[in-house]
């Protein structure tokens with residue numbers, strides 16, 4: 206590893222349903238993070254848009270090769286010379302017979318090249334209450350490939366609802382990850398109850414840093430005037446391998462800076478080597 210210390214910027218967004226409105230805001234916050242010294246900048250799930258309207262998404266989503274947000278953010282990473290995790294983009298699938306979109310995370314290298322892609326594996330098909338339910342699998346095609354990639358450190362990629370599936374993170378860590386990325390658009394209700402404890406548990410179980418850039422606030426939908434406004438929890442979080450919260454992005458859009466001492470991964474794992482203590486068992 207070139208350096209044991211890594212300066213990170215977590216970008217917190219409140220995206221609308223219009224990628225063209227969101228991009229300049231996102232780019233401005235990435236610039237702000239880089240100007241403050243961040244070498245690794247991360248954006249949330251659904252960086253290009255959040256929309257409840259499948260007809261509008263059909264119109265506005267693009268293939269990866271033609272997506273304007275991806276092209277612009279690759280160029281920006283190259284200009285600034287930073288590692289950039291685009292938490293995810295909603296993209297039109299390559300396969301024309303599948304109407305469902307992709308929820309795809311990208312690691313961009315400091316030369317602007319795509320270093321890794323990850324398609325969210327676990328779909329948020331959940332009825333939270335009588336007035337709030339989500340059927341992510343109706344609009345998105347799940348991935349089936351876990352990804353560890355050598356970025357600014359060895360990274361294990363995931364997205365949002367994946368955080369509830371502990372075995373994914375155990376595999377990522379056992380495959381070499383030292384930082385786990387969990388970009389998210391967590392809803393208010395489960396955010397208040399579960400967000401921090403899930404992220405801290407994943408860090409403690411794996412002895413990894415956890416970086417979780419989040420969407421926040423009430424998301425404007427200028428293209429679907431009558432939609433019930435969606436609210437997300439915010440609180441972008443950086444968690445250390447021993448479980449401490451190093452930084453919390455609060456509830457407003459902005460940049461949260463945090464310096465990681467990557468040696469803390471070995472420190473936590475040597476104190477509690479549970480990652481090497483798996484056993485086979487029978488039942489239940």
Ligand SMILES: O=C(O)CNC(=O)[C@H](CS)NC(=O)CCC(=O)C(=O)O
Nearest residue numbers: 251329339341365366390391392395
């Ligand atoms: O819909 C999009 O465009 C982008 N995808 C999301 O926002 C997804 C699916 S609705 N959100 C989550 O997974 C929240 C999980 C969550 O809140 C929990 O696990 O409690």
